[in-house]
Amino acid sequence: MDARYQPADPNFADRIRESFARHGFMTLLGATIVRVEPGLVEIEVPFRPDLTQQHGYFHAGVTSAIADSAGGYAGYTLFPAGRSVLTVEFKINLVAPAHGERLCARGQVVKSGRTLTICALEVFALSRGGDGEAGVIRTLCASGLQTLICLHGRADE
Amino acid sequence: MDARYQPADPNFADRIRESFARHGFMTLLGATIVRVEPGLVEIEVPFRPDLTQQHGYFHAGVTSAIADSAGGYAGYTLFPAGRSVLTVEFKINLVAPAHGERLCARGQVVKSGRTLTICALEVFALSRGGDGEAGVIRTLCASGLQTLICLHGRADE
Amino acid sequence: MDARYQPADPNFADRIRESFARHGFMTLLGATIVRVEPGLVEIEVPFRPDLTQQHGYFHAGVTSAIADSAGGYAGYTLFPAGRSVLTVEFKINLVAPAHGERLCARGQVVKSGRTLTICALEVFALSRGGDGEAGVIRTLCASGLQTLICLHGRADE
Amino acid sequence: MDARYQPADPNFADRIRESFARHGFMTLLGATIVRVEPGLVEIEVPFRPDLTQQHGYFHAGVTSAIADSAGGYAGYTLFPAGRSVLTVEFKINLVAPAHGERLCARGQVVKSGRTLTICALEVFALSRGGDGEAGVIRTLCASGLQTLICLHGRADE
Numbered sequence: 240m241d242a243r244y245q246p247a248d249p250n251f252a253d254r255i256r257e258s259f260a261r262h263g264f265m266t267l268l269g270a271t272i273v274r275v276e277p278g279l280v281e282i283e284v285p286f287r288p289d290l291t292q293q294h295g296y297f298h299a300g301v302t303s304a305i306a307d308s309a310g311g312y313a314g315y316t317l318f319p320a321g322r323s324v325l326t327v328e329f330k331i332n333l334v335a336p337a338h339g340e341r342l343c344a345r346g347q348v349v350k351s352g353r354t355l356t357i358c359a360l361e362v363f364a365l366s367r368g369g370d371g372e373a374g375v376i377r378t379l380c381a382s383g384l385q386t387l388i389c390l391h392g393r394a395d396e
Numbered sequence: 397m398d399a400r401y402q403p404a405d406p407n408f409a410d411r412i413r414e415s416f417a418r419h420g421f422m423t424l425l426g427a428t429i430v431r432v433e434p435g436l437v438e439i440e441v442p443f444r445p446d447l448t449q450q451h452g453y454f455h456a457g458v459t460s461a462i463a464d465s466a467g468g469y470a471g472y473t474l475f476p477a478g479r480s481v482l483t484v485e486f487k488i489n490l491v492a493p494a495h496g497e498r499l500c501a502r503g504q505v506v507k508s509g510r511t512l513t514i515c516a517l518e519v520f521a522l523s524r525g526g527d528g529e530a531g532v533i534r535t536l537c538a539s540g541l542q543t544l545i546c547l548h549g550r551a552d553e
Numbered sequence: 554m555d556a557r558y559q560p561a562d563p564n565f566a567d568r569i570r571e572s573f574a575r576h577g578f579m580t581l582l583g584a585t586i587v588r589v590e591p592g593l594v595e596i597e598v599p600f601r602p603d604l605t606q607q608h609g610y611f612h613a614g615v616t617s618a619i620a621d622s623a624g625g626y627a628g629y630t631l632f633p634a635g636r637s638v639l640t641v642e643f644k645i646n647l648v649a650p651a652h653g654e655r656l657c658a659r660g661q662v663v664k665s666g667r668t669l670t671i672c673a674l675e676v677f678a679l680s681r682g683g684d685g686e687a688g689v690i691r692t693l694c695a696s697g698l699q700t701l702i703c704l705h706g707r708a709d710e
Numbered sequence: 711m712d713a714r715y716q717p718a719d720p721n722f723a724d725r726i727r728e729s730f731a732r733h734g735f736m737t738l739l740g741a742t743i744v745r746v747e748p749g750l751v752e753i754e755v756p757f758r759p760d761l762t763q764q765h766g767y768f769h770a771g772v773t774s775a776i777a778d779s780a781g782g783y784a785g786y787t788l789f790p791a792g793r794s795v796l797t798v799e800f801k802i803n804l805v806a807p808a809h810g811e812r813l814c815a816r817g818q819v820v821k822s823g824r825t826l827t828i829c830a831l832e833v834f835a836l837s838r839g840g841d842g843e844a845g846v847i848r849t850l851c852a853s854g855l856q857t858l859i860c861l862h863g864r865a866d867e
Binding site: 294 | 424
């Protein structure tokens with residue numbers, strides 16, 4: 240846990256899982272939240288043929304959708320209760336083909352402000368190691384930067 | 397048609413429709429190409445509840461996926477035959493809620509180079525006008541900028 | 554003049570010229586405001602050898618500095634009196650060498666909100682035409698997108 | 711030193727200092743290179759009133775100029791001899807006022823490819839600590855992401 244970040248709402252993890260469950264699109268992608276900490280959220284998506292682009296890799300739209308959501312929820316972990324989060328903008332570099340058994344997007348708060356929050360985004364393609372190799376091979380396939388706005392006086396519903 | 401842009405391959409429109417048909421993810425979204433011209437492509441997605449975020453609007457991941465694809469194909473219209481297109485990076489500002497009956501993303505070439513191509517991205521939310529109103533209300537909901545790379549010596553398959 | 558944009562403060566042009574005069578850095582660059590309209594500002598910089606990069610063209614830092622300022626002031630034209638403008642972030646593509654007798658940056662409001670304003674940025678390199686050619690050759694050398702924040706309750710001083 | 715990155719040219723540091731000396735604009739800003747390692751470059755600028763914006767802080771144009779240069783040279787450390795570097799695009803978030811005795815920009819390679827290189831950019835404002843405090847206070851004032859292109863067959867002159 241990153242000691243820099245103190246959540247304003249102790250129920251931040253529940254709040255995030257409830258909000259995530261209301262995202263029809265995350266369900267369509269088969270995405271799940273795999274990690275929630277103050278200022279950090281990870282979202283994973285297993286490979287499916289209907290998530291691909293023309294070469295059979297994960298489509299950049301999948302990569303950027305889970306990156307955007309991971310960043311949005313990372314910022315949301317630090318918001319007081321009763322607020323809502325919106326993405327103002329994000330930029331993403333697709334640095335390697337998103338080729339693997341699943342994608343894992345990590346959003347991490349760089350700067351948390353009263354109105355605006357800035358997050359770093361990273362997406363990794365995960366593959367099982369070959370014969371005799373233990374563990375999982377992680378390849379960075381996208382790197383991004385995102386600006387969020389905290390909407391005061393509006394619950395996330 | 398924009399006189400600035402001369403397609404290098406007269407079959408560019410067929411080439412794009414074939415490539416698009418191989419994108420499993422575009423099929424999952426229900427996306428279709430509605431316009432193809434040299435340097436310009438438009439992609440539409442009708443509203444479905446499984447394309448939404450927590451407030452019931454189109455998810456930013458849908459908005460950015462079709463914006464990225466529209467830009468990628470806009471660049472691809474100007475490539476010679478036998479090349480492939482990859483998104484290097486894109487940045488997108490979500491300027492209004494993506495609330496409507498369908499989304500329309502437009503990619504438009506700003507600068508076409510031998511290796512790199514730069515596209516402007518716009519996404520509009522389209523709604524039918526109210527009683528007595530003719531036509532469709534278009535609201536700009538996203539504006540972006542994208543860098544593409546033309547892969548030489550590799551067909552898009 | 555763009556009819557979409559109504560300035561909230563009729564003295565917007567004076568307010569901008571006064572603010573610009575307080576930018577030590579714009580003076581150092583030799584930059585001047587050459588156009589102010591609601592939602593649009595243009596800033597020019599004549600060529601000087603101390604504004605160059607290693608190939609003798611304008612440095613990308615000059616290009617992006619005047620693009621950022623043109624966008625910031627374009628947003629500022631629409632702010633009520635007594636507010637201040639800050640750049641939240643910008644992204645800029647350097648699409649051609651910034652080679653010419655002067656650079657002209659144009660900032661143009663894409664979306665004006667109460668808190669956030671989004672601007673499109675363009676920078677042109679201007680050169681005199683050759684023998685027998687009238688007028689000036691304009692080459693697009695940068696294209697960008699910018700997010701501004703309006704600081705309420707704080708004058709720009 | 712980051713073991714991930716092996717410079718292709720053992721004279722990379724000399725090559726960078728020579729190139730930097732040809733940037734008229736870096737001289738105008740009073741910028742110096744303070745650190746060069748494979749995949750990492752830092753550039754500093756001391757405060758001067760002619761580098762400011764309207765509130766007396768470093769102008770965003772200074773912040774982004776040294777961030778862009780630090781990233782460009784970070785990528786350049788890994789290029790073979792006889793190549794040149796150009797910035798394709800960058801995005802920068804200005805996360806805090808650039809207020810201090812000097813600015814330090816760090817460019818760090820995220821992904822190094824044959825044609826394209828991606829760098830992370832950070833700019834810190836440095837101030838001396840108060841009475842009884844040792845050392846320097848570093849405040850992150852900007853965070854960015856940059857795409858560079860390696861020009862083959864063209865020396866950096």
